[in-house]
Amino acid sequence: xxxxxxxxxxxxxxxxxxxxxxxxxxxxxxxxxxxxxxxxxxxxxxxxxxxxxxxxxxxxxxxxxxxxxxxxxxxxxxxxxxxxxxxxxxxxxxxxxxxxxxxxxxxxxxxxxxxxxxxxxxxxxxxxxxxxxxxxxxxxxxxxxxxxxxxxxxxxxxxxxxxxxxxxxxxxxxxxxxxxxxxxxxxxxxxxxxxxxxxxxxxxxxxxxxxxxxxxxxxxxxxxxxxxxxxxxxxxxxxxxxxxxxxxxxxxxxxxxxxxxxxxxxxxxxxxxxxxxxxxxxxxxxxxxxxxxxxxxxxxxxxxxxxxxxxxxxxxxxxxxxxxxxxxxxxxxxxxxxxxxxxxxxxxxxxxxxxxxxxxxxxxxxxxxxxxxxxxxxxxxxxxxxxxxxxxxxxxxxxxxxxxxxxxxxxxxxxxxxxxxxxxxxxxxxxxxxxxxxxxxxxxxxxxxxxxxxxxxxxxxxxxxxxxxxxxxxxxxxxxxx
Amino acid sequence: xxxxxxxxxxxxxxxxxxxxxxxxxxxxxxxxxxxxxxxxxxxxxxxxxxxxxxxxxxxxxxxxxxxxxxxxxxxxxxxxxxxxxxxxxxxxxxxxxxxxxxxxxxxxxxxxxxxxxxxxxxxxxxxxxxxxxxxxxxxxxxxxxxxxxxxxxxxxxxxxxxxxxxxxxxxxxxxxxxxxxxxxxxxxxxxxxxxxxxxxxxxxxxxxxxxxxxxxxxxxxxxxxxxxxxxxxxxxxxxxxxxxxxxxxxxxxxxxxxxxxxxxxxxxxxxxxxxxxxxxxxxxxxxxxxxxxxxxxxxxxxxxxxxxxxxxxxxxxxxxxxxxxxxxxxxxxxxxxxxxxxxxxxxxxxxxxxxxxxxxxxxxxxxxxxxxxxxx
Numbered sequence: 001x002x003x004x005x006x007x008x009x010x011x012x013x014x015x016x017x018x019x020x021x022x023x024x025x026x027x028x029x030x031x032x033x034x035x036x037x038x039x040x041x042x043x044x045x046x047x048x049x050x051x052x053x054x055x056x057x058x059x060x061x062x063x064x065x066x067x068x069x070x071x072x073x074x075x076x077x078x079x080x081x082x083x084x085x086x087x088x089x090x091x092x093x094x095x096x097x098x099x100x101x102x103x104x105x106x107x108x109x110x111x112x113x114x115x116x117x118x119x120x121x122x123x124x125x126x127x128x129x130x131x132x133x134x135x136x137x138x139x140x141x142x143x144x145x146x147x148x149x150x151x152x153x154x155x156x157x158x159x160x161x162x163x164x165x166x167x168x169x170x171x172x173x174x175x176x177x178x179x180x181x182x183x184x185x186x187x188x189x190x191x192x193x194x195x196x197x198x199x200x201x202x203x204x205x206x207x208x209x210x211x212x213x214x215x216x217x218x219x220x221x222x223x224x225x226x227x228x229x230x231x232x233x234x235x236x237x238x239x240x241x242x243x244x245x246x247x248x249x250x251x252x253x254x255x256x257x258x259x260x261x262x263x264x265x266x267x268x269x270x271x272x273x274x275x276x277x278x279x280x281x282x283x284x285x286x287x288x289x290x291x292x293x294x295x296x297x298x299x300x301x302x303x304x305x306x307x308x309x310x311x312x313x314x315x316x317x318x319x320x321x322x323x324x325x326x327x328x329x330x331x332x333x334x335x336x337x338x339x340x341x342x343x344x345x346x347x348x349x350x351x352x353x354x355x356x357x358x359x360x361x362x363x364x365x366x367x368x369x370x371x372x373x374x375x376x377x378x379x380x381x382x383x384x385x386x387x388x389x390x391x392x393x394x395x396x397x398x399x400x401x402x403x404x405x406x407x408x409x410x411x412x413x414x415x416x417x418x419x420x421x422x423x424x425x426x427x428x429x430x431x432x433x434x435x436x437x438x439x440x441x442x443x444x445x446x447x448x449x450x451x452x453x454x455x456x457x458x459x460x461x462x463x464x465x466x467x468x469x470x471x472x473x474x475x476x477x478x479x480x481x482x
Numbered sequence: 483x484x485x486x487x488x489x490x491x492x493x494x495x496x497x498x499x500x501x502x503x504x505x506x507x508x509x510x511x512x513x514x515x516x517x518x519x520x521x522x523x524x525x526x527x528x529x530x531x532x533x534x535x536x537x538x539x540x541x542x543x544x545x546x547x548x549x550x551x552x553x554x555x556x557x558x559x560x561x562x563x564x565x566x567x568x569x570x571x572x573x574x575x576x577x578x579x580x581x582x583x584x585x586x587x588x589x590x591x592x593x594x595x596x597x598x599x600x601x602x603x604x605x606x607x608x609x610x611x612x613x614x615x616x617x618x619x620x621x622x623x624x625x626x627x628x629x630x631x632x633x634x635x636x637x638x639x640x641x642x643x644x645x646x647x648x649x650x651x652x653x654x655x656x657x658x659x660x661x662x663x664x665x666x667x668x669x670x671x672x673x674x675x676x677x678x679x680x681x682x683x684x685x686x687x688x689x690x691x692x693x694x695x696x697x698x699x700x701x702x703x704x705x706x707x708x709x710x711x712x713x714x715x716x717x718x719x720x721x722x723x724x725x726x727x728x729x730x731x732x733x734x735x736x737x738x739x740x741x742x743x744x745x746x747x748x749x750x751x752x753x754x755x756x757x758x759x760x761x762x763x764x765x766x767x768x769x770x771x772x773x774x775x776x777x778x779x780x781x782x783x784x785x786x787x788x789x790x791x792x793x794x795x796x797x798x799x800x801x802x803x804x805x806x807x808x809x810x811x812x813x814x815x816x817x818x819x820x821x822x823x824x825x826x827x828x829x830x831x832x833x834x835x836x837x838x839x840x841x842x843x844x845x846x847x848x849x850x851x852x853x854x855x856x857x858x
Binding site: 004005207223 | 619
């Protein structure tokens with residue numbers, strides 16, 4: 001079920017009413033409702049893959065129970081690896097099987113050995129990368145004795161399948177989200193209103209910004225061989241805003257929806273395109289995944305301790321794995337490696353934690369230095385997105401070489417330029433609002449909050465009408481495929 | 483909690499009204515929220531005409547083909563091949579047109595939709611603009627990666643709801659659709675079918691109900707009345723009528739690739755260059771900006787001959803006894819035009835003679851209902 005669908009607009013109020021009016025007296029029943037609603041939400045897309053989530057839930061719950069009383073270190077390790085192998089096994093099969101098969105056969109044919117291997121027609125279960133990582137965090141934290149295993153299977157099921165963030169995150173940690181299922185939730189008016197506002201802003205990002213930008217990004221990337229450099233540069237910019245609007249919009253709707261049910265999810269985006277260097281960008285982009293890799297991969301590998309080579313190795317590992325997490329394609333690996341190259345100089349010169357606070361805090365305009373740093377970082381990010389969006393490495397390289405040609409100075413040319421202008425204007429307005437609201441959790445969190453009700457409602461209706469009127473052609477959320 | 487719910491309801495009422503009104507039109511007409519699977523399987527005839535979900539036609543045609551055994555003749559192309567009817571043939575026929583807009587679409591369509599049920603004959607319309615680089619530049623990406631994939635939109639998108647409001651406000655239709663009596667013997671689905679009596683029949687051909695009625699009444703609100711809209715396209719050089727002097731070499735290559743595919747799959751291809759109204763043809767000629775059109779037959783016919791297939795230049799209506807009074811608009815002939823065309827082709831040696839009965843066709847032509855309609 002898509003957040004930007006009529007199905008969800010019907011589903012959400014029904015679950016909300018059942019949750020607060022029918023099951024509110026009984027915590028177990030309330031958690032059961034969440035689990036059931038979440039399974040329904042997921043099954044709406046394809047019920048066959050519900051068994052995967054259920055199996056993963058049972059395995060991790062059982063491993064957790066066994067780890068509770070197990071003191072033998074070897075046995076604890078075996079239990080941990082059981083969970084890791086089951087979860088990553090599913091992920092590996094559904095997401096990476098064909099990739100590895102194709103690359104092995106290509107590699108062997110390079111050495112003159114022809115291997116006949118049939119790739120499988122595998123459907124990638126939506127959200128598998130997200131819930132797999134979420135359940136892994138549970139077993140790893142228990143193994144590291146940072147978390148007590150739960151005895152409540154229903155609460156655990158609800159934690160694994162929690163519908164607002166099941167298919168595209170934020171990837172929650174068990175230490176943060178699971179305890180919220182143990183406590184009785186009380187309705188908080190302010191929190192719910194805040195949640196509604198965040199949902200509204202998320203919808204705007206997705207339906208107006210991402211879906212409209214997607215139309216032109218797709219057109220330009222799909223026909224890049226016939227486009228000039230300036231059009232391709234514009235295509236990369238369209239994709240840059242598409243992916244941000246799409247993914248951060250989804251996160252906003254997920255966080256807002258959770259708030260309606262009394263839950264707090266972690267922040268996933270913090271205005272990343274206003275970053276002053278790549279290190280800051282990675283503290284602000286897909287925060288739940290970056291911190292997951294930091295805690296469960298980078299730090300166990302030694303982090304930034306040790307010599308230069310250790311730092312270089314670990315940085316490349318984390319960025320390449322992060323790239324590979326996004327999909328079974330060399331383009332994602334290249335995207336990860338490129339970001340590692342951007343990041344390394346900052347790490348090696350100890351400049352990776354220079355910008356911890358919001359840019360131009362308390363000011364309306366940034367300084368010239370801040371502005372130029374932001375533009376440079378933004379430019380590097382846009383460049384890296386080309387690899388992320390391209391069909392293959394060759395496509396990305398051709399795309400870039402055309403951007404770097406003399407045709408960059410020609411007038412952009414593609415079909416629907418006039419409508420694209422509307423999208424560009426809307427995107428500029430969006431960037432402006434994001435800039436003004438960059439010190440909040442989401443851009444319109446406090447926007448007009450002190451205005452009189454009619455004026456405030458007028459603002460909300462204006463956003464709704466803009467969503468309705470400028471809605472782009474409905475596109476699936478990009479991160480569903482990851 | 484009470485405050486939150488009350489405020490949410492009060493806030494949502496205008497939105498609900500805003501959404502429910504267009505949604506009710508879409509639901510009542512079957513434009514959205516209605517599956518066509520059952521109708522495809524069991525309805526003897528229907529008129530499916532979407533106003534906002536044109537993409538569904540590809541799905542309709544794909545499912546109709548999937549639901550049938552291998553056919554003798556399949557018509558394929560854009561809207562300009564839609565006037566061929568099953569009643570014109572004495573062997574199994576389906577009109578799968580309106581699924582192709584570029585030469586590069588043919589092979590992807592066939593690979594996806596025919597699924598080892600190749601027809602004996604493929605009757606195709608090659609729109610003249612398919613050979614114009616300024617309309618269809620046949621990018622490398624399209625030539626290599628194009629896929630033909632049908633999809634069915636059951637639920638309306640925001641833009642559909644928005645379009646309903648737009649059309650209601652300009653009076654394209656109104657609340658009468660809730661009370662309008664539908665044709666007794668016909669299942670009608672979609673706003674275009676219910677409001678304009680226009681849509682696809684069971685045999686895949688199109689019925690231009692309201693347009694034909696307007697043409698018969700000489701109503702100047704008919705689409706492209708007196709070809710004024712087509713003239714404006716020619717004057718502006720847009721909407722398929724982009725100017726061009728040369729035939730796109732890539733289109734000939736693509737055509738060659740397609741014919742080679744048909745040959746290797748034992749499919750015989752009969753192609754037409756579809757007609758323009760005479761007045762439009764004169765306008766095109768006088769403009770001097772469409773010289774690529776004059777070269778299409780010569781360049782393409784060489785490719786057809788290479789494979790032993792047929793190409794018929796049907797651009798000129800007079801050639802087969804039709805005229806402007808039988809056209810639906812500037813670049814669509816009516817059913818009568820297409821029947822005349824078929825008779826001409828058979829009389830001049832087309833393989834289609836094995837799939838029709840010439841005497842019956844002539845008889846049908848004589849008994850035509852009016853200038854636009856031959857059959858029920």
